[in-house]
Structure formats: C-alpha cells, structure tokens
Amino acid sequence: MATVPLRVTLEDPAGTTISRAQALWLTMKRKPLGAVSAALLVVIVLTAIFADVLAPYDPLATQPEIRLSAPSRAHPFGTDDIGRDVLSRIIYGSRISLWVGLLAVGIGTAAGMVIGLLCGYCEGRLDLIVQRVMDAIQAIPGLVLALAIVSVLKPSTTNAMLAIAIVIIPGNSRIVRGAVLSAKQNRYVEAAQALGCRHPRIIATHILPNVTAPILVIASIWLGNAILIEATLSFLGVGTQPPTPSWGLMLSSTGRAFMEQAPWLAIFPGLAISLAVLGFNLFGDTLRDAWDPKLRRQG
Amino acid sequence: MHKYVIRRLLLAIPVLLLSSLIVFGLMRVMPGDALIALMGESGNVGQKELAKLRKDLGLDRPYHEQYLLWLWQMVSFNPGDSIFTNEPVSLRKAIPVTLELATLAMVIGLVIAVPVGVLSATRQDKPSDYVGRIVAVSGLSIPDFWLGTLVITFSAIWVHWIPPIGYVSFWDSPWRNLQQFLLPAAVLGYRLAAATMRMTRSTVLETLREDYVRTAWAKGLAGRIVVYKHALKNALIPVVTIIGGQLGTLLAGTFVVEQIFALPGMGRLTVEAILYRDYPVVQTNVMLVAATLVTLNLIVDLTYAWLDPRIRYQ
Numbered sequence: 001m002a003t004v005p006l007r008v009t010l011e012d013p014a015g016t017t018i019s020r021a022q023a024l025w026l027t028m029k030r031k032p033l034g035a036v037s038a039a040l041l042v043v044i045v046l047t048a049i050f051a052d053v054l055a056p057y058d059p060l061a062t063q064p065e066i067r068l069s070a071p072s073r074a075h076p077f078g079t080d081d082i083g084r085d086v087l088s089r090i091i092y093g094s095r096i097s098l099w100v101g102l103l104a105v106g107i108g109t110a111a112g113m114v115i116g117l118l119c120g121y122c123e124g125r126l127d128l129i130v131q132r133v134m135d136a137i138q139a140i141p142g143l144v145l146a147l148a149i150v151s152v153l154k155p156s157t158t159n160a161m162l163a164i165a166i167v168i169i170p171g172n173s174r175i176v177r178g179a180v181l182s183a184k185q186n187r188y189v190e191a192a193q194a195l196g197c198r199h200p201r202i203i204a205t206h207i208l209p210n211v212t213a214p215i216l217v218i219a220s221i222w223l224g225n226a227i228l229i230e231a232t233l234s235f236l237g238v239g240t241q242p243p244t245p246s247w248g249l250m251l252s253s254t255g256r257a258f259m260e261q262a263p264w265l266a267i268f269p270g271l272a273i274s275l276a277v278l279g280f281n282l283f284g285d286t287l288r289d290a291w292d293p294k295l296r297r298q299g
Numbered sequence: 300m301h302k303y304v305i306r307r308l309l310l311a312i313p314v315l316l317l318s319s320l321i322v323f324g325l326m327r328v329m330p331g332d333a334l335i336a337l338m339g340e341s342g343n344v345g346q347k348e349l350a351k352l353r354k355d356l357g358l359d360r361p362y363h364e365q366y367l368l369w370l371w372q373m374v375s376f377n378p379g380d381s382i383f384t385n386e387p388v389s390l391r392k393a394i395p396v397t398l399e400l401a402t403l404a405m406v407i408g409l410v411i412a413v414p415v416g417v418l419s420a421t422r423q424d425k426p427s428d429y430v431g432r433i434v435a436v437s438g439l440s441i442p443d444f445w446l447g448t449l450v451i452t453f454s455a456i457w458v459h460w461i462p463p464i465g466y467v468s469f470w471d472s473p474w475r476n477l478q479q480f481l482l483p484a485a486v487l488g489y490r491l492a493a494a495t496m497r498m499t500r501s502t503v504l505e506t507l508r509e510d511y512v513r514t515a516w517a518k519g520l521a522g523r524i525v526v527y528k529h530a531l532k533n534a535l536i537p538v539v540t541i542i543g544g545q546l547g548t549l550l551a552g553t554f555v556v557e558q559i560f561a562l563p564g565m566g567r568l569t570v571e572a573i574l575y576r577d578y579p580v581v582q583t584n585v586m587l588v589a590a591t592l593v594t595l596n597l598i599v600d601l602t603y604a605w606l607d608p609r610i611r612y613q
Binding site: 138143144148149237251263266267269270278281282 | 317318321328441444449555569570574589
C-alpha cells in the first residue's frame with residue numbers, strides 16, 4: 001500500500017508541491033462532480049443540524065384524519081399511515097443517519113488505526129495473531145456480523161452504531177498496517193531509530209502523518225457504507241426502533257406495507273438514503289483523486 | 300502451485316476456527332435464549348419443563364463442551380437440531396435458492412459491468428462515459444432493499460405483475476423459477492455491476508496507455524482486437540480482485556433481497572434464526588458463508604495466475 005505524502009506534487013513540468021487542502025480544492029475545480037458532492041454533503045449536514053428549524057411539523061405528531069395523504073403543498077412528501085408528515089420525518093432522519101455514520105466510522109477508524117499502527121510497527125507474533133483475528137472477522141460478511149452483534153446488544157440506534165464500528169475495524173487496520181509497513185522503510189524513520197527516539201514518538205511524529213491521508217479517504221467512503229448498513233439494519237428491524245424517525249425504518253415499516261396505496265412512503269426515504277450515500281461516495285472519490293497521485297491520472 | 304494451495308488451505312483452518320469462536324461466542328452472550336423465545340410462543344411453561352428442555356438440547360452443558368460438540372457436528376456434516384422447529388438443521392432446501400440467486404446476480408452483474416466499463420474507458424469524457432459512470436455510482440449508492448421495493452411496487456402498478464410468491468425449483472418449472480429469480484437477481488446484480496464497472500473502466504484506461512497497446516494500434520490492428528484481446532485481458536486482474544471483494548457483499552445482499560422477494564434461501568433463514576436466537580441454525584449458516592468466502596477468495600487468487608502467466612505461486 002503506497003503512502004500518501006503530506007504535500008501533493010502537481011503534474012506540471014515544474015513539479016510544484018501544494019498542500020492537501022489546495023490539492024482538494026484544485027480537484028474540485030477540475031471535476032465539478034466533486035464540488036457537487038461536497039455541496040450535497042453540506043446540505044445534508046446543515047439539514048441535520050437545523051432539523052428543528054427546517055422541519056415544518058413535529059416528526060412524531062400524528063393526525064389520523066389526514067393519514068396516507070398524497071404529496072401536497074401542506075405536506076410536500078405526503079403523510080404516513082398515522083398522519084405523520086413524511087418530510088419532517090426525513091429531515092429528522094438525517095440526524096440519525098449522520099450521527100450513526102460519523103460515530104461508527106470515527107470509532108471504527110480510531111480502533112483500526114491503533115491496531116494497524118501496532119501491528120505494522122511491531123510486526124512479529126503480535127501482528128500474526130491480530131491479523132488472523134482480523135481475517136476471522138472479515139470472513140463473516142459485514143451485514144451478517146452487524147446483525148448478530150445488534151441482536152446480542154439489543155436492537156437500538158447506539159448498538160447499530162457500535163456494530164458498524166466493529167465491522168469497519170478489520171479493513172481499516174489492514175490499510176493502516178500496510179501504510180505503516182511502507183512508511184517504516186523511509187530513511188528518516190531509520191534515522192530516528194538510530195538517534196534513539198522512543199517508539200511512541202517515532203509512531204506519532206514520523207509514521208502517523210503518513211497514514212492519515214489513506215485513512216481519511218477510506219473513512220469518507222465508509223461513511224456512505226455506514227449509513228447504508230444502518231438503514232439496512234433498521235429495515236430488518238434491528239436498528240433504530242419506532243417511533244424514532246430513521247430512513248431505513250420508514251421504508252420497512254410503512255414504505256413496504258403501503259407501497260401500492262402510497263408509493264411516496266417508499267420513494268422519499270429511499271431517495272434520501274441514496275443521495276446521502278451518493279454524496280459520501282463521490283466525495284470519497286474526489287479525496288482519493290486529490291490525494292493519491294497514482295489514481296489522479298485515470299480521470 | 301500445489302504447495303501454495305495446500306498452504307492456503309492450512310491457513311484457512313485457524314481463520315475459520317476463530318470465526319467459529321466469534322459466531323459461537325456472539326450467540327451465547329445474546330440476551331435471552333431460544334427457549335424463552337420458543338416458550339413465549341407456546342404460552343406459560345414451568346421452570347421444570349424449561350430445565351428439562353435445556354438439558355435435552357444440551358444447553359445446560361459448559362460452553363466449551365457445547366462449542367466442541369458443535370464443531371464435531373459441523374465436521375461430521377450433522378449440525379444438530381433447530382431449537383425452534385426441533386428438526387435437524389437442513390440447508391438442503393435453502394442452499395440451492397441462495398446459490399441460484401447469487402449465481403444469476405453474478406452473471407447479470409458481469410454481463411452489464413465489463414462491456415459498459417470498457418465502453419466508458421474507450422470513450423472517456425464522452426456522454427456515454429458520463430452515463431456509464433452515473434449508472435455505476437448510483438448502483439453503489441442505492442440500497443438493495445429500496446431498489447427491490449421499488450421494482451416490486453412499479454411492476455405491480457405499471458405492468459400489473461408481481462413475481463410469483465413461493466419457491467419453485469428450476470427442475471420442476473424453469474419458467475416459473477426464472478420469473479421468481481430474475482428481478483431479485485437483477486437488483487443484486489446491479490450493485491455488483493456498479494463496483495466492477497468502475498474498476499473495469501479505471502484499469503482499461505490505465506492499460507490503454509501502455510506501450511504495447513500503442514504498438515498494437517501502430518500495427519494497424521482492429522480497435523476491437525486491441526481493446527478486447529490486448530487491453531482487457533491485462534486489465535482483468537484488478538477486476539477479478541474487486542469481484543472477489545464483492546462476494547461478501549453479494550452473499551450479504553442475498554440476506555436482504557431474499558426477505559423482500561420472499562425467497563426461502565439461507566439469508567432469510569439466518570435473519571429469522573438470529574431474531575429467534577436459534578443457535579444451531581445461525582451458527583451453521585454463518586460458518587457456511589464464512590467457509591464459502593474463504594474458498595472463493597482462494598479461487599480468486601488462483602485465477603490471477605491464469606490471467607497473468609507471469610504470476611507464479613510458490
């Protein structure tokens with residue numbers, strides 16, 4: 001696994017070097033899809049933060065007299081089987097999705113980074129044993145493992161988040177381990193060791209900066225997947241529990257039950273999930289294009 | 300080569316043992332157990348009956364004994380009885396369903412992915428490339444369960460047709476069987492196609508810039524021969540890798556798609572068993588999936604040598 005430099009070399013004859021932020025900015029200017037994805041993510045994040053202000057109704061308030069109303073000016077996304085406003089529930093649902101995505105990826109990335117750093121730096125028996133455990137976890141499909149973990153911990157949003165974090169750890173630890181093994185070959189690491197630097201210092205100051213870029217790229221791609229897994233777990237009934245508004249739960253509880261009678265109950269939550277995942281996937285691609293010189297050429 | 304295969308198979312043993320420990324451990328720390336779920340269905344049952352039943356099922360034994368017994372049952376292809384149905388855990392009916400679904404999805408995925416990926420690469424930055432890329436990135440973002448729900452809804456509303464419910468084997472009625480499997484396989488195949496399409500485009504683009512491809516063009520070879528014979532074959536290794544990586548997603552996808560399309564496969568069986576804490580069924584199914592993935596990954600690695608004769612395993 002190639003490490004990504006702190007500064008990125010531009011492909012011009014002069015070989016100019018620029019910071020990562022500048023590389024990202026230039027990539028977004030060159031590829032408008034990257035800018036669109038960034039804008040989409042900003043909209044989703046703002047929607048989650050200002051859900052209280054943006055939602056036209058209380059997402060839990062029921063009005064049985066207007067149940068299953070088609071989209072109208074008063075209720076742009078229609079109402080569900082007990083008269084709750086679908087738009088308001090989708091706006092509040094963005095909080096759950098983002099919260100689960102950010103925390104699950106944060107925990108999974110941090111744990112994966114610690115494991116990967118230790119395995120890659122120490123190598124030997126510790127590496128061999130820990131990597132076999134990671135192999136064993138990875139041998140079980142992520143969704144199945146998450147499903148089993150949530151069943152153990154009791155279905156809830158927090159536990160779904162923890163389950164997703166556990167699923168993320170092995171893959172991230174592998175990537176960090178690879179980057180550490182590669183970074184260790186650098187002369188300055190050997191020099192630091194020869195000078196008698198302590199291991200924690202070498203890891204923190206010489207190795208860690210080399211692994212942050214790949215881990216950030218992978219984390220951004222994992223965010224989309226985390227949102228997808230949370231929605232799937234909620235869809236299967238072991239994620240967020242009713243009446244909390246969650247996109248996956250909205251699809252499984254009312255979306256499927258009334259799909260012929262009220263298709264908007266299935267369309268809008270699904271669209272929200274797809275747009276959020278699309279935003280993170282495209283942004284992850286943009287980050288990779290900006291920070292991975294090998295991939296940048298491929299367009 | 301033989302040595303390599305044997306070494307990989309030997310390495311798979313500790314990995315599968317560790318996976319079995321993880322699955323077994325998870326099932327045992329679950330709150331409540333299958334008996335409580337089972338008794339909840341059948342009404343009030345006294346502690347005495349519960350203890351007797353627990354003893355009959357071997358659930359009163361120490362965990363290490365239960366684990367070793369289960370391992371022995373797995374190795375001897377007799378994974379015990381389902382706690383819920385009280386019948387031997389039999390995957391004989393479920394395996395063909397999942398296998399058919401996954402194979403069809405894989406075929407549909409590859410039939411779409413490789414030509415579209417090549418087309419996207421050969422027409423880089425043209426409208427057809429943009430369409431291909433949008434289709435690919437959407438496939439990675441649209442949840443299987445939403446796409447499945449939409450497909451059923453709109454085929455019911457617009458075409459007034461829904462896939463027949465209840466599984467019929469291909470050998471009993473091929474037409475009815477295909478009617479049942481085509482839509483779920485297409486839903487599952489779309490996701491697989493998306494990842495493969497992106498990788499095909501990316502690697503074909505890279506290969507098209509190689510010197511030997513330029514030489515092939517210079518020799519005056521037909522475009523189709525340059526792209527498919529020279530560029531594609533050499534671009535296939537990363538594509539095979541991504542397909543290998545997608546196998547887990549494909550198997551996990553069957554868990555969701557089987558629920559939506561009411562197909563009685565392993566995925567549906569496992570999800571139901573997890574919800575009812577039916578240990579033997581969950582353990583057996585998950586271990587089978589893990590063993591399948593480990594084997595498929597080995598096959599994927601061996602495929603590299605076939606695609607690129609320079610690769611020699613020792």
